[in-house]
Amino acid sequence: MIQVKYTCSKNPFLKGKVFKWVPLLFFTCMGLSLRAQTPNDALMMRSKNICVLLSYDMGTFDRYWEGSLLRSNETIATVDQNTILPMAAIGFLDDLNFYISLPYIKTDSSEPNGGRFAGARGFQDIGFALKYRAIHQDLGSGKLTALATAGFSTPFTNYLSDYRPYSIGAGAPEFSLRGIVQYQWNNGFYARASLAHLWRGYTEAERDYYYNDGSYYTAWMDVPNAWTYEGVLGKWLLDRSLKLELSYFSLTSTSGDDIRAYNAAQPTNKVESDRVGFSAQYFFKSLKGFGVVAYHNRVVDGRNVPKLSNTGFGITYQFNVIKKQTEATDEQ
Numbered sequence: 001m002i003q004v005k006y007t008c009s010k011n012p013f014l015k016g017k018v019f020k021w022v023p024l025l026f027f028t029c030m031g032l033s034l035r036a037q038t039p040n041d042a043l044m045m046r047s048k049n050i051c052v053l054l055s056y057d058m059g060t061f062d063r064y065w066e067g068s069l070l071r072s073n074e075t076i077a078t079v080d081q082n083t084i085l086p087m088a089a090i091g092f093l094d095d096l097n098f099y100i101s102l103p104y105i106k107t108d109s110s111e112p113n114g115g116r117f118a119g120a121r122g123f124q125d126i127g128f129a130l131k132y133r134a135i136h137q138d139l140g141s142g143k144l145t146a147l148a149t150a151g152f153s154t155p156f157t158n159y160l161s162d163y164r165p166y167s168i169g170a171g172a173p174e175f176s177l178r179g180i181v182q183y184q185w186n187n188g189f190y191a192r193a194s195l196a197h198l199w200r201g202y203t204e205a206e207r208d209y210y211y212n213d214g215s216y217y218t219a220w221m222d223v224p225n226a227w228t229y230e231g232v233l234g235k236w237l238l239d240r241s242l243k244l245e246l247s248y249f250s251l252t253s254t255s256g257d258d259i260r261a262y263n264a265a266q267p268t269n270k271v272e273s274d275r276v277g278f279s280a281q282y283f284f285k286s287l288k289g290f291g292v293v294a295y296h297n298r299v300v301d302g303r304n305v306p307k308l309s310n311t312g313f314g315i316t317y318q319f320n321v322i323k324k325q326t327e328a329t330d331e332q
Helices: 321-331
Strands: 004-006 049-061 063-066 069-072 079-093 096-101 104-109 120-123 125-139 142-155 174-185 189-200 202-204 215-217 220-222 226-237 242-253 272-283 290-303 309-320
Touching (some): 049 290, 079 309
Parallel strands (some): 004 215
Antiparallel strands (some): 049 079, 049 309, 063 069, 079 104, 096 125, 104 120, 125 142, 142 174, 174 189, 242 272, 272 290, 290 309
C-alpha cells in the first residue's frame, strides 16, 4: 500500500505539521573542513582583532552509498567539486567572536559522462556564527577550555538543491548549537571534542511530487535535522608557529529516507557520514599576521553520501583594527 500525504499549501513551515521552527554547520559543504580559526575549534580572536581566510578546496568521488550499499554509477562517472571560501573571524571581546562566510562552489563530471549531465556553480549559503568561551583556566598540567557556538546559514542564491549529486547545497536554512571542550597540556599536545545539533528547514524543488517513504504532492522537501560529533588530537610545534591535527568527524541525520535503486539522491535522504582528516597550519614570524593552512579529508563510511576525498589549502591574515585605524590617522 502506498501512503499518500497531501498538502494544499506551499508554505515551507506547514508540511503536515502545526509548526516547525527552523531557526550552520559552517563546513559541511560536501566534506569541506578547515583548520583555520573557525567556529568549531578552541581558538579565540582577541578583542578588536580580525582574521580573514581565503581557501581553495578540491574534492572528488566516483562511488557513493545508496542506502548502505557502496556503488559506482557510470551515468555520473567521477564527480569533481571545487570550492573557494572567504571567511572572516572578528573579535568582539576576548571571549566572544563573530564569524561570517560565503563559499563559491563548482561541480562537474569527468569524461566519459554517460548521462551528459552538466554541473552546477554559484554562491552557496551565507553563514554567521557566534562563539563564546565560558571556561579557560589552568587545570593540572595543562589548560581546560570550554566553548559554545551558535550558528545560522541560509541560501545566498536561488540554486537548485534537488539536482544531486551536482547541487552545491541543501538549499535550506540551518541553525546549529555546538559545545566544545579542549584540554591542552603544557608540552603543546591537546585533545578536543565537540557535539552539535543542526535544525534544518525546507527546500523547494522544481517538481510538485516526490517520494519519501510515501507520496508527497508538494515542491517543499523537509531536510532532516542532524547530530555531529568531532574528535581532534593536535600538537603545537616550533614555538607555537606550527599546528598539526588529526581529526574524526561524524554526522547522523535524525530522520529521512534512503536513495532508491536507480534513482537520484534528494534532500530528504537520511545522511550518515564518518570522515577522517589531517591538517597543518603555519604562522609566519617574518610576515606578521600571515599564516597558511593545508588539509586532506576522506569519508571512510556512510549512508546516502559520496565517498569523497578532498584536499585544500588557504591563506590567513590577522590584524588589529584599532592599530590600523591609528596608523591611518597618523598618516593623514
